[in-house]
Amino acid sequence: MEQSAIQEEMIRHRAEVQEPAFAILRERQASRPGAMRKEPVTFAYHDADYYRQVLDGIDPRLPHLDADAIINHLTLGISWRPNDHYLWNLPLAGYIASHHDYLLVLYFGAYRPGLVEPGCYLVINAWANSVAIVPPLSRCCFSSTSPCGIIGTGVAVLRHNEFGDYVLAELCLHRDSRSHLLPTNKATLFLWWSPSSGPPAGRWMQEEVVLPLPTDIDHTVTFRADMAFAVSSTTLCWADLRTGVLVCSGIDRLAAGAGTAHDCLVFRFIPLPEECARKPDLL
The missing domain is CATH 1.20.5 (Single alpha-helices involved in coiled-coils or other helix-helix interfaces)
Incomplete structure (x- = not known):
């Protein structure tokens, strides 16, 4: 009662x-109208109209910046939401996951890949003073062997050309097939391309990869990324501050249509020097 x-x-x-x-x-x-321009929703998902309404109700505002200033905060105003949208009952917030140059990517709502909580991605272009919305990964992309990504980082963003086109990347480790608990070096790389990025634009691409990650004596992956960052317009890096850096290069070649993800993308691991690497007795 x-x-x-x-x-x-x-x-x-x-x-x-x-x-x-x-x-x-x-x-x-x-x-x-809001201070920031809203990028058109061009993806052809069945709930695209919902995301258009959600975007209409979001009003991000960046601080006024001088030429050499650095963005250290932003305001995310929520003016309204469609009544029947599943974001309605949530306390809405944004979490900045990563950035590259003048691009910021946020998780909006309670969404994280592989979880059932609703939300989506927001991409803010500080140079163009615009915001775009990107739909979440579908739950059907995940199985009992694929958890919610390399722990500690989340989505990464890379500006892959001089025109401000970008790609979002989610790297999700698989669990072992027996216990479904321990991570392995097998992973799924999800990529989302901005609207003017060519044929792959407007949808999530999925590529199965085997990562050259360090393992312990039980062959369990020990890599846990603390941060993700971009290098130039070609490379994304995930860094474990205890063991080393996982590098994915060739993204610009994939964006230019030079081949498939299998042909273009190269993963390699750069270990920390021995004297800097994690020791067994350290917390």
């Missing part, structure tokens, strides 16, 4: 308080 009463009160509050407030905000938004 108590739960039913709470639900009824939430419905009443939404109808009597939230709906009129959002109606006023929509009217204000129509007369005073």
Whole structure:
């Protein structure tokens, strides 16, 4: 009974308080567009209209910057959300996962790859003063052998040419086939290309890869990335500050249509010097 009463009160509050407030905000938004330009939603997913509405209700604002200033914060205003969208009941927030030059990529909502919580990606272009929305990875991309990525980093962004075209990358380790607990060196690389990136644009590409990662005596992968970063317009790196750096190069060749992901992408591991590597007795 108590739960039913709470639900009824939430419905009443939404109808009597939230709906009129959002109606006023929509009217204000129509007369005073946000400070940041919204990139058109061009992907052909079945729920693309939902994401258009979500993007309409997001108003990111960057601080005013001088020529040599560095972005150290941004404001993410939420003016309204479609009533029947699954993001409606969430406390909305954005988490900056990575950046490259003037590009920032955020997880929006509670979404993380492989989890059921709703959300999506936001890509903010500080140079063009624009924001784009990218749909989440489908749950059907994950099985019992593929967890939620190389732990500690999340999505990475790379500007792969001088025109500001970008690619998002999620690198998800597989678990071993017996226990489904321990990570292996087999992984799935997911790539999302910005709209003007050519034929692969507007969809998630999926490539199965074998990573040259270090293992322990039980052949269990010990690599856990602490950070991800881009090098030039060609390479993404995932760094474990205890063991070394996993490098993926050739992304620019893939973007230029020089071949398939299998042909273009090269993974290699650069270990830390022996005196810097993790010791067994260290926490």
